[in-house]
Amino acid sequence: MSDHTFIDSKSAIRRRIYYDLLQRAIPDSRYGYDFTAFYPDFRDSSFALNRITGLSCYQSADTIFITPDNSLEALRHQALKDGKKALVPTYAMRRGFFVLDPRRISDQDFRFASLLDGMERPGIGRSVEVAQLKEEIGKIDLCVTGAGAVDARGRRLGNGRGFFDLAWAILSDRGIVGPGTPVAAVVHECQIVDEEQHPEEWDVRCDFVATQDKLISIESVEQPEGGVLWDKxxxxxxxxxxxxxxxxxxxxxxxxxxxxxxxxxxxxxxxxxxxxxxxxxxxxxxxxxxxxxx
The missing domain is CATH 1.20.58 (Methane Monooxygenase Hydroxylase; Chain G, domain 1)
Incomplete structure (x- = not known):
């Protein structure tokens, strides 16, 4: 199968999921239903998030990497309430990474801190440079992301911009994530696809996929270890x-x-x-x- 066929197949999947999500997704205040700009929250997403917080790797985690997706806003809030430190990239990674530390944020500000506009306010989240990540974070115990689509083997189809894969590569380069770091995706059931995805060498796969209806566990997941592929x-x-x-x-x-x-x-x-x-x-x-x- 040619590369063009893969691209055509991905486009068809994105179109199908777009129309499925229109009936289920919660629009973004800035982007409406433009799912190329963000991964949306969806009705009954709380059930999916409960499946994540029920994982043993969540319960034992000290620090969790949580992407800035709308579907994970409540998870960022819950992580703070559970006493866990969260590392959150800014939208499109334009301003790097922010650390949300429940020990440095007042309880009444946890909800505000879980919002992208809130975490960057003074006294809430703290911007952390790449050079500070290892000292500040140590290691990530769990990564949670949204996705455009996921197949049964934990291979993600995004919107083509690759921000999660890039964040993983940066953290991998600094020794903060590695082959044993579990990765979970939160998606609506309609985003689980039968079509087998064909990942690129830099694509991060999921150990767990949580929907409002079920939790999928994937065995023997192999993650990219080469850090940032500068030529790509x-x-x-x-x-x-x-x-x-x-x-x-x-x-x-x-x-x-x-x-x-x-x-x-x-x-x-x-x-x-x-x-x-x-x-x-x-x-x-x-x-x-x-x-x-x-």
Whole structure:
């Protein structure tokens, strides 16, 4: 089967699920029913979330990675109430990662902290740089994500932007997730597809899939371990996701410290970055590298 056939098949699945979700999904205040922009919450999603919180890996977890999907808002809230630290990427990873620590957030603010607009407010979540992740987090005990569709073997079909896979690659590079880190997806029953998906080498698979009707457990899941595949990045990812620039700088610093790299290999700022803040971040990393005593 050709690559074009795979693409056509994925498009057909997305179209079918779009019409199925129209009858079941809760619209987003900013994006309405544009499911290419977000993974929606859906009626009776609380049953799916209860299946996640019933997992032994959830109950024993100290820190959970939870994507910023609408369907997981209540899970972020519940995790805080259960005393668990949550690492949440910002929407489209434009502003990196935020840590929600229930020990540093007042109980009455837990609900507000579970909202994407709330977690970035002062005194709620804390922005954490890639260089701080290992010290701040240590390791992730469970990852939970939304999805466009999932097959019976835990292979996800997203919206083509790959933010969860990219976040996994960054965390994997820093040793914060690994082959033994369980991954769970929360989807509506209509998002479970019979068509077998054909993952790319960077695609993260699910150990568990929770719907409003059932929990699917998948055996012998193998996850990508290579970190960020730099040559596979889309130009807009490199240009707009500042944590990638930071990670590349850190990797170069480590090479220099090991005697295997030089300042000439440091990534250069691109003129098409989406914000002055992102450009400033890269320039700061360059300055750190120049000041570093070799």
């Amino acid at each position: 990045l889309k130009p807009e990812q490199w240009q707009t996701i500042s944590v990638l620039q930071e990670l590349k700088g850190i990797q170069m610093m480590e090479k220099i410290m090991n005697g295997t790299g030089s300042l000439h290999e440091l990534p250069k700022p691109t003129p098409n970055l989406s914000s002055a803040d992102e450009l400033m971040g890269i320039q700061m990393m360059e300055q750190i590298m120049r000041d570093y005593k070799i």
